[in-house]
Amino acid sequence: MGPVIGMTPDKRAETPGAEKIAGLSQIYKMGSLPEAVDAARPKATLVDSESADDELTNLNWLHESTNLLTNFSLGSEGLPIVSPLYDIEGDDVPSFGPACYQNAEKKSATSKPPYSFSLLIYMAIEHSPNKCLPVKEIYSWILDHFPYFATAPTGWKNSVRHNLSLNKCFQKVERSHGKVNGKGSLWCVDPEYKPNLIQALKKQPFSSASSQK
DNA sequence: TGATATTTAAACACCT
DNA sequence: CAGGTGTTTAAATATC
Numbered sequence: 596m597g598p599v600i601g602m603t604p605d606k607r608a609e610t611p612g613a614e615k616i617a618g619l620s621q622i623y624k625m626g627s628l629p630e631a632v633d634a635a636r637p638k639a640t641l642v643d644s645e646s647a648d649d650e651l652t653n654l655n656w657l658h659e660s661t662n663l664l665t666n667f668s669l670g671s672e673g674l675p676i677v678s679p680l681y682d683i684e685g686d687d688v689p690s691f692g693p694a695c696y697q698n699a700e701k702k703s704a705t706s707k708p709p710y711s712f713s714l715l716i717y718m719a720i721e722h723s724p725n726k727c728l729p730v731k732e733i734y735s736w737i738l739d740h741f742p743y744f745a746t747a748p749t750g751w752k753n754s755v756r757h758n759l760s761l762n763k764c765f766q767k768v769e770r771s772h773g774k775v776n777g778k779g780s781l782w783c784v785d786p787e788y789k790p791n792l793i794q795a796l797k798k799q800p801f802s803s804a805s806s807q808k
Numbered sequence: 809t810g811a812t813a814t815t816t817a818a819a820c821a822c823c824t
Numbered sequence: 825c826a827g828g829t830g831t832t833t834a835a836a837t838a839t840c
Contacts, residue, residue: 711814730829750816757816760831767830779823779829814838823829 708741710796712751712758715741716765717792720784727768727781730756764788 708715719736720728728736734752738744744751759765759782768781784792 713814748816750818753817754815756830757832758814810840812838812840815836817834817836819831819833821829821831824827 707743707747712754713762713764714792714796716755716758716762716782717784717796720765720782727783729779729781730759731779733759733782764792 710718715737716733718740719733720726722736723732733755737751737755759767764785765782766785768783
């Protein structure tokens with residue numbers, strides 16, 4: 596049978612800037628492709644146990660973001676200067692300017708954020724204190740920062756999960772001992788692909804919207 | 809125009 | 825058993 600008979604066509608109509616991303620597609624080709632991907636991954640040294648889940652609403656950066664707003668720097672052309680703060684090479688570099696989405700955040704209050712799900716997930720994970728998040732927390736992060744999803748149809752969670760499973764950028768880390776909360780695994784960003792994601796983020800046209808299409 | 813990415817929907821298996 | 829989680833397939837559409 597064929598359900599899925601075309602999603603409401605009007606959906607497309609209202610996602611102006613959001614579509615332009617194609618970020619990953621590009622990086623997939625230009626970036627240093629997978630190769631050693633399964634070779635050695637840091638495994639994300641799982642957090643000890645739970646300190647992760649607790650804090651996740653921590654939003655430390657959020658505090659700053661208030662200021663960031665002011666601090667926010669748009670590229671000369673409106674490109675999201677995502678990072679004067681981190682290097683693509685520094686594998687750690689925790690700070691990523693939340694400022695970038697701060698902006699998007701506002702616009703996406705009612706409209707779809709200009710980021711693909713992969714990017715959304717990436718941001719959520721990167722902001723967690725331990726760089727690892729269970730799906731549930733990913734949902735929360737997205738909801739917190741992109742209220743659009745609060746009212747969006749429920750399918751987006753499915754999409755998030757779909758992305759986690761499908762996208763090589765994300766790796767699952769099982770909570771081996773003790774299954775702590777007993778709920779699912781933690782997800783983190785494959786360091787190998789991180790640069791790619793960052794690239795994609797940089798490319799976000801923000802909401803150059805208004806003229807796409 | 810074809811290839812690839814993204815999004816969305818849905819079915820299913822597994823686990824708690 | 826129900827609900828959440830994770831995987832997979834499929835189709836429509838956008839972008840390169």
